[in-house]
Amino acid sequence: xxxxxxxxxxxxxxxxxxxxxxxxxxxxxxxxxxxxxxxxxxxxxxxxxxxxxxxxxxxxxxxxxxxxxxxxxxxxxxxxxxxxxxxxxxxxxxxxxxxxxxxxxxxxxxxxxxxxxxxxxxxxxxxxxxxxxxxxxxxxxxxxxxxxxxxxxxxxxxxxxxxxxxxxxxxxxxxxxxxxxxxxxxxxxxxxxxxxxxxxxxxxxxxxxxxxxxxxxxxxxxxxxxxxxxxxxxxxxxxxxxxxxxxxxxxxxxxxxxxxxxxxxxxxxxxxxxxxxxxxxxxxxxxxxxxxxxxxxxxxxxxxxxxxxxxxxxxxxxxxxxxxxxxxxxxxxxxxxxxxxxxxxxxxxxxxxxxxxxxxxxxxxxxxxxxxxxxxxxxxxxxxxxxxxxxxxxxxxxxxxxxxxxxxxxxxxxxxxxxxxxxxxxxxxxxxxxxxxxxxxxxxxxxxxxxxxxxxxxxxxxxxxxxxxxxxxxxxxxxxxxxxxxxxxxxxxxxxxxxxxxxxxxxxxxxxxxxxxxxxxxxxxxxxxxxxxxxxxxxxxxxxxxxxxxxxxxxxxxxxxxxxxxxxxxxxxxxxxxxxxxxxxxxxxxxxxxxxxxxxxxxxxxxxxxxxxxxxxxxxxxxxxxxxxxxxxxxxxxxxxxxxxxxxxxxxxxxxxxxxxxxxxxxxxxxxxxxxxxxxxxxxxxxxxxxxxxxxxxxxxxxxxxxxxxxxxx
Amino acid sequence: xxxxxxxxxxxxxxxxxxxxxxxxxxxxxxxxxxxxxxxxxxxxxxxxxxxxxxxxxxxxxxxxxxxxxxxxxxxxxxxxxxxxxxxxxxxxxxxxxxxxxxxxxxxxxxxxxxxxxxxxxxxxxxxxxxxxxxxxxxxxxxxxxxxxx
Numbered sequence: 026x027x028x029x030x031x032x033x034x035x036x037x038x039x040x041x042x043x044x045x046x047x048x049x050x051x052x053x054x055x056x057x058x059x060x061x062x063x064x065x066x067x068x069x070x071x072x073x074x075x076x077x078x079x080x081x082x083x084x085x086x087x088x089x090x091x092x093x094x095x096x097x098x099x100x101x102x103x104x105x106x107x108x109x110x111x112x113x114x115x116x117x118x119x120x121x122x123x124x125x126x127x128x129x130x131x132x133x134x135x136x137x138x139x140x141x142x143x144x145x146x147x148x149x150x151x152x153x154x155x156x157x158x159x160x161x162x163x164x165x166x167x168x169x170x171x172x173x174x175x176x177x178x179x180x181x182x183x184x185x186x187x188x189x190x191x192x193x194x195x196x197x198x199x200x201x202x203x204x205x206x207x208x209x210x211x212x213x214x215x216x217x218x219x220x221x222x223x224x225x226x227x228x229x230x231x232x233x234x235x236x237x238x239x240x241x242x243x244x245x246x247x248x249x250x251x252x253x254x255x256x257x258x259x260x261x262x263x264x265x266x267x268x269x270x271x272x273x274x275x276x277x278x279x280x281x282x283x284x285x286x287x288x289x290x291x292x293x294x295x296x297x298x299x300x301x302x303x304x305x306x307x308x309x310x311x312x313x314x315x316x317x318x319x320x321x322x323x324x325x326x327x328x329x330x331x332x333x334x335x336x337x338x339x340x341x342x343x344x345x346x347x348x349x350x351x352x353x354x355x356x357x358x359x360x361x362x363x364x365x366x367x368x369x370x371x372x373x374x375x376x377x378x379x380x381x382x383x384x385x386x387x388x389x390x391x392x393x394x395x396x397x398x399x400x401x402x403x404x405x406x407x408x409x410x411x412x413x414x415x416x417x418x419x420x421x422x423x424x425x426x427x428x429x430x431x432x433x434x435x436x437x438x439x440x441x442x443x444x445x446x447x448x449x450x451x452x453x454x455x456x457x458x459x460x461x462x463x464x465x466x467x468x469x470x471x472x473x474x475x476x477x478x479x480x481x482x483x484x485x486x487x488x489x490x491x492x493x494x495x496x497x498x499x500x501x502x503x504x505x506x507x508x509x510x511x512x513x514x515x516x517x518x519x520x521x522x523x524x525x526x527x528x529x530x531x532x533x534x535x536x537x538x539x540x541x542x543x544x545x546x547x548x549x550x551x552x553x554x555x556x557x558x559x560x561x562x563x564x565x566x567x568x569x570x571x572x573x574x575x576x577x578x579x580x581x582x583x584x585x586x587x588x589x590x591x592x593x594x595x596x597x598x599x600x601x602x603x604x605x606x607x608x609x610x611x612x613x614x615x616x617x618x619x620x621x622x623x624x625x626x627x628x629x630x631x632x633x634x635x636x637x638x639x640x641x642x643x644x645x646x647x648x649x650x651x652x653x654x655x656x657x658x659x660x661x662x663x664x665x666x667x668x669x670x671x672x673x674x675x676x677x678x679x680x681x682x683x684x685x686x687x688x689x690x691x692x693x694x695x696x697x698x699x700x701x702x703x704x705x706x707x708x709x710x711x712x713x714x715x716x717x718x719x720x721x722x723x724x725x726x727x728x729x730x731x732x733x734x735x736x737x738x739x
Numbered sequence: 740x741x742x743x744x745x746x747x748x749x750x751x752x753x754x755x756x757x758x759x760x761x762x763x764x765x766x767x768x769x770x771x772x773x774x775x776x777x778x779x780x781x782x783x784x785x786x787x788x789x790x791x792x793x794x795x796x797x798x799x800x801x802x803x804x805x806x807x808x809x810x811x812x813x814x815x816x817x818x819x820x821x822x823x824x825x826x827x828x829x830x831x832x833x834x835x836x837x838x839x840x841x842x843x844x845x846x847x848x849x850x851x852x853x854x855x856x857x858x859x860x861x862x863x864x865x866x867x868x869x870x871x872x873x874x875x876x877x878x879x880x881x882x883x884x885x886x887x888x
Binding site: 091092093094223225226228229230232233234235236237238239241242244250275292293294295365366367368369414415416417419445447448643647650651652653654655658676677678682683684685686688690691 | 754755758759762763765766767769770771772773774775776777778779781782784811812813816825828829832834835836837838839840841844862863864866867869870871872873874875876877878879880
């Protein structure tokens with residue numbers, strides 16, 4: 026999806042965006058840089074990512090740290106070329122500034138879609154190298170020696186012949202007035218000292234002793250603590266409200282409202298919560314008060330009968346299937362899902378007459394800034410954004426609804442207020458992963474070879490809401506990602522997309538995005554094809570990978586490590602899922618067991634991943650482990666449903682998260698590769714549901730085409 | 740005004756008896772290491788020790804706290820077991836977003852105080868009340884096993 030987004034947007038704007046040109050694009054103009062240096066002679070700011078002054082060496086992080094480890098990887102890319110150890114640098118979140126920190130794949134200052142390393146792989150190394158070159162040249166000039174006689178180690182410049190040395194901090198004022206080098210030669214992979222090592226994460230020490238300040242931990246002098254209640258049904262409004270009892274709660278300071286939300290501000294969260302509980306609100310539920318899951322799915326069933334926007338149409342797949350020896354068709358369902366990051370949505374706002382300051386953990390700082398500015402009727406440059414590390418996001422913090430609601434509620438309050446959503450408000454007012462309704466069909470020839478496949482995706486378009494400029498002619502590249510294109514040899518494919526926006530539901534990005542949904546369908550259906558023609562699911566896939574050595578490589582590696590082919594004990598099942606998504610190849614083989622109580626026990630996950638050049642192998646392993654558990658837990662337990670327009674699930678008692686006693690053993694194998702880096706944050710999640718459904722079939726002979734799967738063996 | 744001992748230090752507080760310890764820690768005393776995740780004792784992010792026992796601060800009201808020492812994530816590193824758990828968490832690179840790990844570490848320290856060599860089943864029993872949304876369970880288990888008390 027992501028590559029498509031870029032090419033579409035570039036096409037739109039008539040610009041070719043070459044990664045190699047990015048550093049130049051984000052360099053500060055010389056005049057600005059010199060002016061900045063003149064203001065503080067000791068400050069060296071050669072580009073948007075490096076700042077060296079008396080306080081030390083600071084690296085500016087273009088992508089947000091959500092737990093995925095990007096601060097460490099981004100710092101490694103720069104420190105590699107700067108010849109620094111990670112212990113010598115500080116990192117800082119980038120301020121909102123799209124001219125400097127745009128993700129060139131997402132075309133926004135955004136962290137999502139597993140793009141960060143792909144976006145930063147060149148530009149951060151170039152930024153580090155440019156800074157190093159300028160520092161060395163400045164030192165050499167001062168010493169009157171040729172710069173190529175100097176060397177650098179751990180931030181110290183040496184001229185061995187004369188015995189002169191200088192630190193980066195020493196030389197920074199002199200380097201500040203130098204020109205940015207025109208030519209930057211990056212290290213060869215064989216010269217890497219940091220890239221490719223499991224360097225320790227830089228964000229975790231503060232996370233094990235309680236000292237890290239997440240957005241929700243913000244504290245300001247005189248601050249009030251707020252929580253809120255919002256209309257239970259989308260589009261609903263407050264009909265009547267009696268706030269007398271809430272006002273009487275000890276510690277309540279203020280009660281503020283909009284048309285569809287009320288917040289109580291207190292001396293602490295407990296007062297605010299009690300205040301909200303004491304409010305007497307009658308809601309006018311509005312036009313969506315009759316929406317139920319059944320009505321939504323019935324609507325999708327109807328609209329899915331007619332052809333949608335064609336995404337891929339190659340060699341008349343339908344007639345190939347009509348004439349095939351073996352024909353299969355099926356309907357798959359994927360439910361609405363909540364993000365449920367463990368840190369509930371929150372932000373802190375200090376609003377003054379003509380300016381505001383925001384503390385929040387966001388994946389989209391520019392959008393966050395604009396949300397506050399628009400709500401207050403001021404210009405974005407009057408809003409200071411302090412982006413915080415996040416207690417998870419999984420796509421939820423790619424939207425700024427919570428920030429906009431906070432700004433509207435708090436606009437007349439002139440002391441700082443932290444507003445924290447309760448878990449219940451968070452879960453019932455999420456922007457949900459869309460419900461998808463998939464119709465698939467396939468034809469196989471006399472030899473059991475796949476010769477034609479059709480796939481119609483019906484569901485909401487997140488793309489159309491979130492990036493309307495890139496939603497052209499009804500084509501949503503994310504909705505069909507991994508459905509239109511597969512790793513397999515395919516001659517005849519028809520993939521189309523029927524957009525259907527369910528009333529009363531806002532949808533959004535959710536970890537693994539289109540790949541998570543479509544790989545469940547495609548990899549389950551590929552398994553169906555194998556079994557329908559009495560073929561081994563591994564061999565069936567292998568035969569279709571004659572032109573895809575990297576996909577075959579991960580599949581074979583996973584199969585070998587999982588012991589594919591051995592006879593499984595009774596009650597056991599084993600399932601495969603294979604993918605090319607986010608620029609990475611991944612094979613997942615999952616073993617499960619059906620317990621005597623007919624419950625599904627996850628036993629062992631084997632993952633083989635080829636994500637090109639690896640920055641930090643331990644981070645890749647962590648993302649595989651965490652990503653696949655995120656996907657498995659969801660596929661086992663999770664769905665969001667609606668009754669009378671309101672969400673039925675409200676907390677972790679009704680929306681179960683996988684627990685330690687339910688987690689399988691996980692073995693991750695990484696393929697050594699010299700290819701450019703692929704994304705890893707979402708790949709494991711996307712590989713989960715298909716492997717689980719296929720393992721359940723292997724254990725029980727039952728093909729389950731609707732998630733979640735926890736009752737599949739009952 | 741009543742007194743509560745947290746991490747060995749006495750604090751004077753004037754709060755309602757039915758106020759949960761979680762909000763006293765976070766919003767009254769400014770100790771934000773203890774996290775709010777669910778408010779109904781389902782996620783374990785708010786786990787602290789009350790007289791050495793792991794409890795959920797969101798469900799522990801102040802009238803049940805007075806007179807018993809409280810240990811939080813900010814102070815557990817001053818205990819020998821707590822320090823080892825924190826070190827193991829870093830050594831095994833357990834943490835991702837980190838939001839649950841205050842609670843995970845408090846539950847693990849309570850387990851190891853009682854049971855220096857827990858089996859996998861012991862770990863399941865002691866740690867199943869702590870949700871990790873990032874899915875770091877494999878490493879939590881590994882880290883606990885790695886700790887030699």
